[in-house]
Amino acid sequence: MINEQEKTTRTKFNFLKQYYDETWDEAAHTLHVGLFKKETDSLPTAYKQATEHLLENIETIAPISKSSTVLDVGCGTGKTLIELCAKFGCSGVGVDLSDEQIKDAKIYVRELNAERKAKKLPKVKVQFVRASASELSQVFPKNEMFTHVISQDAIMLVADKQALYENVYRLLAPGGVFALADFLAQAAQSELTSNEHDLVYKMVNWNEGFSFKVYQQILQAVGLKIVKAEQRDQDMIWTYGKLAKKMKAYENKIDGTYTELKNRYEGIVSAVENDKMGWGFFFAEKPARKTALIAGTKTKSIGRYVAVALHKLGYEIWLYGRTAKNVDKAGWHERACDISSEKSIAKLLNEVKSLDLVLMMADAEGGHGILDGRYPVL
């Protein structure tokens, strides 16, 4: 169940959707701050660059691949997630509070998949859920479902931020990445004038935010390791400055919402210039489990027995045998490897990124021992 505050946020975003589509990013319907390589970059270019920046940094930590599972928190119209899943062939889930944003996302992915089908291209594997990021424990009860969690300019609006961060940690697989861009509250709300408060917070129901420093402390407090953090206030000034200018074209509209938006954008520029708010990127990693490389994939081998026990203790398992089939489950991999062949060992080690424990257990017969009795099941 969402609280009253989020009900109001939902109503606001449902209402503002048509204005944002018309004035923020007419072509792609994204709704985030742009990243500028130079001041003269256009807004659509800057929006794209912001997403590219997020993805490029993810690539340096834990690249997205076909087997990745990506959660987008506050996905809006889902454009980032859809494009990402189309590019990498991975699967994704987008969560957003707004009915209108989710409706748009579902229409877009349906149309895209129809086009892809006609071109005999595989379906883009994305789902969209209308829900609050405060209630991720109900939406996703299973742990470690995602290899990557992304979010662009949405978390500041989430009412129960503690629940959100704890759930992100729970939902990430070990070694997974949380990559986000968000608004920063560089001054306490009490330090804002009532005009600044109305312009910056009230219109979109922004309840609270964190400074650049506190943001990092919070991510660390839930167990994540900060890989990179960047404060990029100038990009926010340019984005909102350009948007405010753009809104001049709507000055003569009778509908007062256009003027309210223009005033808000100008208010944000001034709040950032006065160090009261800002914008930043955070790239954090859920520390990887310890990794064990173990010989013996046969159903009743000692290797498999020990591997299951270590997996329960939280180890990432790489189990190998001469004739094994490829298996990949959460924290569990099986591979064929012939240890009399250097090439075969090299191929296996190329996949195993780090190693904390190596177990090669041979029985008296020279094979990998066959045990009696009850076997634990993965």
Ligand SMILES: C[S@@+](CC[C@H](N)C(=O)[O-])C[C@H]1O[C@@H](n2cnc3c(N)ncnc32)[C@H](O)[C@@H]1O
């Ligand atoms: C500034 S927009 C960003 C949308 C999208 N990430 C993008 O880059 O285009 C903020 C989004 O957060 C969503 N939102 C607000 N509160 C939320 C919450 N509690 N849970 C999930 N989404 C929320 C809004 O509906 C809106 O779509």
